[in-house]
Amino acid sequence: MPAFVSDANKSRFRLFTLATLAASTALGSAAARADTTLTVATVNNGDMIIMQQLTPEFEKTHPGIHIRWVTLEENVLRQRVTTDIATSAGQFDVMTIGNYEVPIWAKQKWLTQITPDAAYDVSDILPPVREGISVDQKIYALPFYAESVMTYYRTDLFKKAGITMASQPTYDEIRQYADKITDKSNQIYGLCLRGKPGWGENMAYLTSLVNTFGGQWFGQGWKATVDTAPWKAAVNWYVSGLKEDGPPGATSNGFNENLALFASGHCGMWIDSTVAGGLLFDPKQSKVASEVGFAPSPKGPYGKGPTWLWSWNLAIPASSKHQAEAQAFVTWATSKEYVQLVAQQKGWVAVPAGTRASTYANPAYQKAAPFASFVMNAINTADPNGQTANPRPYTGAQFVGIPQFQAIGTQVGQIVAAALSGQTTVDQALKSAQSSVTRTARQTHLGG
Structure with a gap:
């Protein structure tokens, strides 16, 4: 500090410097908090490859959240996510799991309950699929696609x-x-x-x-x-x-x-x-x-x-340290808006199947997918507990x-x-x- 500055001004300068330093530290901490990387484990199926290709669209609308993909062959994925969640290792923020794992893991308290807002429209999910991801009427995963x-x-x-x-x-x-x-x-x-x-x-x-x-x-x-x-x-x-x-x-x-x-x-x-x-x-x-x-x-x-009923779902392990960000991603990737995005980018025949009634009610999907009504009926009449x-x-x-x-x-x-x-x-x-x-x-x- 220059020698000619008065004592009063020296005090003001110190207070200004401390305040500036505190503010810049706070801003830096906020930036660090906002810049989150979610690690998503998924299977190497075609629909999931499309989801990875469209991830930049999510990152554009959710600045500060970045997605890191771990894409694995089906048997390897199951081994990795089962080991991770059973040991609370916390390697993954989002896991792609089936309706086999959801009820078992939810009862073990390994999964976070998911609570989409009203705009997500949970009632649009086909009833047999919704039942497979619910325990005691609480949802523990969101379906990316479903099948019979x-x-x-x-x-x-x-x-x-x-x-x-x-x-x-x-x-x-x-x-x-x-x-x-x-x-x-x-x-x-x-x-x-x-x-x-x-x-x-x-x-x-x-x-x-x-x-x-x-x-x-x-x-x-x-x-x-x-x-x-x-x-x-x-x-x-x-x-x-x-x-x-x-x-x-x-x-x-x-x-x-x-x-x-x-x-x-x-x-x-x-x-x-x-x-x-x-x-x-x-x-x-x-x-x-x-x-x-x-x-x-x-x-x-x-x-x-x-009769066969399966869904691949996005779930959030309780061990994830980024719960809010993970909820934002899984709701985006399974939403009506995501279906529309795939239709625009890849064509209606490529949209995720088997999950939403609104997809099957869409004339553009019915025209592009001659199997649409057959598949919806197969899923709606599937009887895995028969x-x-x-x-x-x-x-x-x-x-x-x-x-x-x-x-x-x-x-x-x-x-x-x-x-x-x-x-x-x-x-x-x-x-x-x-x-x-x-x-x-x-x-x-x-x-x-």
Whole structure:
């Protein structure tokens, strides 16, 4: 400070300097608080890739919030987010999880309750989907897309073979169709199904297949019922069908791999998630967009059984340190406005499916997506808690709604994949699976 400044002015200068310093520190702290990075874990499915591409639109309207994506293959995602949330590690602020995890984790108090404002319009979410993300009428995740299951087929191949898809196909008919349209010399495979091991990969399909063949995972008293006649019939159908009419290396094919095979013209039929419709009918992503037909999921000997209902949801772990920012992101990414944004940027056929009634009521979506009414009806009538041929102590259609199923389903998925690859027989595989399930149930005190 200059020597000629008076004592009074020296005091004023010190007060001014301290005030300026305090103000600048406060501003710096506020800026630091506002500049938040959310880490979002998601699966590498097409709809989630679009969400990442559109993230800059969120960041424009929410300055100071930045999104860091961790995009993982489905089995890896499940392992990572389960480990993170169970240990309260806090690596992720938003997780992409299914309606399998939501009720289990919410009851463990691992998830934050989500409370969208009135403009979000929770009542617009289709009732079965809304039920799957709620516990005691409180919402613990928001659905990005939802699905049931359907049969996709190539209309040109059916016409060439002189066959017609049944309005409600049976699994016997599916096998007959596959035999007639398979042309391995031209790399056209009549039947594509999930073969990649995992509780949410091959076992999601296998569980629904077993249901309609009259089987189930557990009987009364939580006794494992894997090594039974319905399981043998279902798994034999699956293994023999893929060996005769499926692509090579089927144990490497999950949802995404089969989607790529069908979209590139190598699958004659594919039984899988209804969400694939938006991708297969999109000429930007599918070489066979003009030649795709669809029908209900096939029925087996039992015919009835629980029906597939799945949703991929955005949830906020209780361990996140950025709760408000995370709520802002998950509401944006699942909102009506986001649906409109995808429609503007990618076309109506590419919007997230299966969640909002307003999407299915939109004439532009109905025109772009010929499968729209079929899918909405499949989701609205899905019955994941329906009866199996014999009484069962659990709920779920393509999974068992218990925490132990991640381990059980993964173990059995690997055993079934070994049968599919020819390393073991179906009978040997099911004996091994029965022992594995029984052992895990006993070790985890399933049923008491």
